[in-house]
Amino acid sequence: MNKNNIDFGTLAIHQKHTDGHHAHIAPIYASSTFTFDSAEQGMQRFSGEDPGYIYSRFGNPTTDATAQAIADLETWNIKNLDGTPLNATALLTSSGQSAMSTLFLSCLSAGDALLATPSLYGGTHEFIMKMLPKFGIKAYFLDMTDTDKIEELLKDKPEIKLVHFESPANPTMQCIDIERIAAVSKKYGKLVSVDNTFATPYLQQPFKYQVDFIFHSTTKFLNGHGNAIGGVLVGRDLEAMKTYVHQTHKLLGVNSNSFDAFLVLQGIKTLPLRMEQHCRNAMDVAHFLYNHPEISQVHYNGLPSHPDHAISKKQMRHAGSVMSIELKGGYQKSIDFVNKLQVCTRAVSIGTVDTLVSHPASMSHAGIPRETRLKTGITDGLIRISVGLESIDDLLADLEQALR
Numbered sequence: 001m002n003k004n005n006i007d008f009g010t011l012a013i014h015q016k017h018t019d020g021h022h023a024h025i026a027p028i029y030a031s032s033t034f035t036f037d038s039a040e041q042g043m044q045r046f047s048g049e050d051p052g053y054i055y056s057r058f059g060n061p062t063t064d065a066t067a068q069a070i071a072d073l074e075t076w077n078i079k080n081l082d083g084t085p086l087n088a089t090a091l092l093t094s095s096g097q098s099a100m101s102t103l104f105l106s107c108l109s110a111g112d113a114l115l116a117t118p119s120l121y122g123g124t125h126e127f128i129m130k131m132l133p134k135f136g137i138k139a140y141f142l143d144m145t146d147t148d149k150i151e152e153l154l155k156d157k158p159e160i161k162l163v164h165f166e167s168p169a170n171p172t173m174q175c176i177d178i179e180r181i182a183a184v185s186k187k188y189g190k191l192v193s194v195d196n197t198f199a200t201p202y203l204q205q206p207f208k209y210q211v212d213f214i215f216h217s218t219t220k221f222l223n224g225h226g227n228a229i230g231g232v233l234v235g236r237d238l239e240a241m242k243t244y245v246h247q248t249h250k251l252l253g254v255n256s257n258s259f260d261a262f263l264v265l266q267g268i269k270t271l272p273l274r275m276e277q278h279c280r281n282a283m284d285v286a287h288f289l290y291n292h293p294e295i296s297q298v299h300y301n302g303l304p305s306h307p308d309h310a311i312s313k314k315q316m317r318h319a320g321s322v323m324s325i326e327l328k329g330g331y332q333k334s335i336d337f338v339n340k341l342q343v344c345t346r347a348v349s350i351g352t353v354d355t356l357v358s359h360p361a362s363m364s365h366a367g368i369p370r371e372t373r374l375k376t377g378i379t380d381g382l383i384r385i386s387v388g389l390e391s392i393d394d395l396l397a398d399l400e401q402a403l404r
């Protein structure tokens with residue numbers, strides 16, 4: 001089956017896997033190592049002459065099937081400049097965090113620098129600030145809405161090797177124009193990477209533009225059911241993926257495992273259906289909250305009032321299902337609201353079938369000094385909502401009674 005002759009939803013369901021017993025569903029290969037028929041075969045596996053498996057940290061049929069399913073979705077229906085279909089490969093990782101660290105440590109060495117947007121997942125920001133300096137890698141942060149400023153910096157700093165951003169970003173749903181930032185980065189020969197966790201390949205395909213690497217926390221929408229921590233790093237440079245990226249993955253030891261990979265693979269089959277319902281519900285929730293007298297602001301890129309609504313419309317199929325809202329009344333009012341919820345689940349994370357609600361000021365960002373927290377938009381009254389798949393009537397009734 002050619003991945004470009006079928007619909008995205010069909011591709012998500014018809015995943016390829018290698019199994020000699022013709023299993024319908026990709027089996028869970030719970031084996032740490034793989035046997036050799038002879039010493040010579042072992043030799044040939046190590047030299048690459050025999051493509052068979054060696055040891056599950058280096059590669060495993062279940063994790064590879066899941067990684068390739070995601071790479072196929074990220075490249076679905078995209079062509080290279082010469083008209084040939086774009087292909088990519090992927091590596092499944094133990095978490096979204098390790099997909100990110102594998103990427104950065106693959107592409108950057110001592111003396112190099114990274115350019116990133118300030119609106120990043122907290123763990124990515126912390127890794128850049130606390131870990132990269134230990135490897136002699138510097139970071140520049142610049143708001144990526146101003147392409148001229150980006151161009152100035154890239155011209156001025158040849159040590160910048162990688163430009164990284166996420167879109168939409170947490171928690172303000174800021175969107176970056178992928179096409180524009182990738183084009184200016186490529187003009188100066190930089191590698192470009194995108195954290196596509198909030199969008200998934202169903203809503204947004206960064207490889208349509210000149211992006212080199214995409215990573216995800218598969219913990220979120222790709223798995224969808226909240227039962228496995230994981231990540232994936234996808235690359236369009238097949239040689240880079242096979243050599244130095246695979247080497248970093250193997251030597252850091254950040255492989256996923258066959259059981260978690262299996263769970264993600266099952267989740268992917270319903271990704272298009274889930275994303276449609278997630279986004280439909282999110283739009284209704286956003287409109288309801290936007291018009292509610294107890295709410296002062298709704299940060300949702302699907303609303304025309306959001307500063308990045310136009311960018312979001314340009315590069316995304318729908319706006320996604322995560323939003324943040326500001327409650328009038330500040331800290332205590334927000335705590336009361338969260339406590340009163342009966343249908344929505346009180347938890348951090350996003351992208352599960354149920355609606356997850358968190359209060360960053362008292363939970364994920366409680367350890368950050370208030371002044372610093374406010375500068376990044378995490379106000380006392382900010383609530384993050386990952387809208388799930390429940391009946392919209394039940395969701396709106398729950399929000400209404402909690403706001404009362």
Ligand SMILES: Cc1ncc(COP(=O)(O)O)c(C=O)c1O
Nearest residue numbers: 095096097121195197217219230
């Ligand atoms: C956008 C984004 N990227 C990366 C991560 C890290 O993923 P994980 O928790 O699977 O390591 C997260 C986690 O919340 C995230 O929201």
